[in-house]
Amino acid sequence: MASAAALVDDLVAEILLHLPPHDPSGLVRASLACKSWRRLLTDPAFLRRYREFHREPPLLGFFHNVYAIPCFIPTTMASPWSERAFGSSGWRALDCRHGRVLLDGMDEKNLLVWDPITGDRQLLHAPDIRRSSVSFCAAVMCTAGGCDHLNCHSGPFMVVFLGSEVGITQACVYSSEGDAWSVPASVHHDIRIGLFQYRGVLIGDDVFFNLSRNTILKYDLGTDSLSMIDSPAVDDHYVLVCGKRIIGHRKHQGFQPLPMVKGGNTRGNCRMVTI
Secondary structure, eight states, rough: OOHHHHHHHHHHHHHHTTTTOOTTTTHHHHHOOOOOHHHTTTTHHHHHHHHHHHOOOOEEEEEEEEETTTEEOOOOOSSSSSSTTTOOOSEEEEEEEEEEEEETTTTTTTTEEOOOOOOEEEEOOHHHHHOOOOOOOOEEEOOOOOOOOSSSSSOOOOEEEEETTEEEEEEEEEEEETEEEEOOOEEOOOOOOOOOOOOOOOETEEEEEBBBSSSEEEEEEEEEEEEEEEEEOOOOOOEEEETEEEEEEESSEEEOTTTTTOOOOOOSSSSEEEO
């Protein structure tokens, strides 16, 4: 039969498990209550249960480029980093996903993958298509098999890089496991359109980017191929639905990917829904 102390610990653990993840300061304050609570909250088994129970990791903030400095803008009272957390100028944040931030070295034309939690930084030589591109964008993502992306640090990752020049957009993928860029895939289009530097949206094996005001570019990770989705050139406010997921919206100024959409296994035809 379990002791009274063990039953109390189980009850406390169940209560702490329901602390909202969007405000991490609650866990910090609870850990200061007493040694037993601190021991419980720092137990890897409890932290694993906490992540599995809440599933979606909390949104701690976002990165905003200010004069070639990627600044962290917190959305919680207890921010784990300062505004100048990255600590270096001459870099621009391109993407943030699965606990990693992808940055572009504006002068030396290199890329950098930074893990703000561990502080790890990995410098990547930009692909050849970076040098000839008039406009470009990129996305970073975890590639660890079976990962739930709740606590993926120090694991393998990939970077999808797209570059546009006159009449053509190319894409290639960097794999941290192979430490190399893939052979570029390409798609030809009207010479008047090019990539907008909005954050890409990952859904299953597809990454969506904004190619001009009325065109969406899809990169298929499974087949390493590029394709275009033409959106109607109208002034209505509508959303783009892929399978059962909304991946972006458009109102006058063009298609804007939604950064809050999470990756899933959804595959299927995309369609526009007018609001």
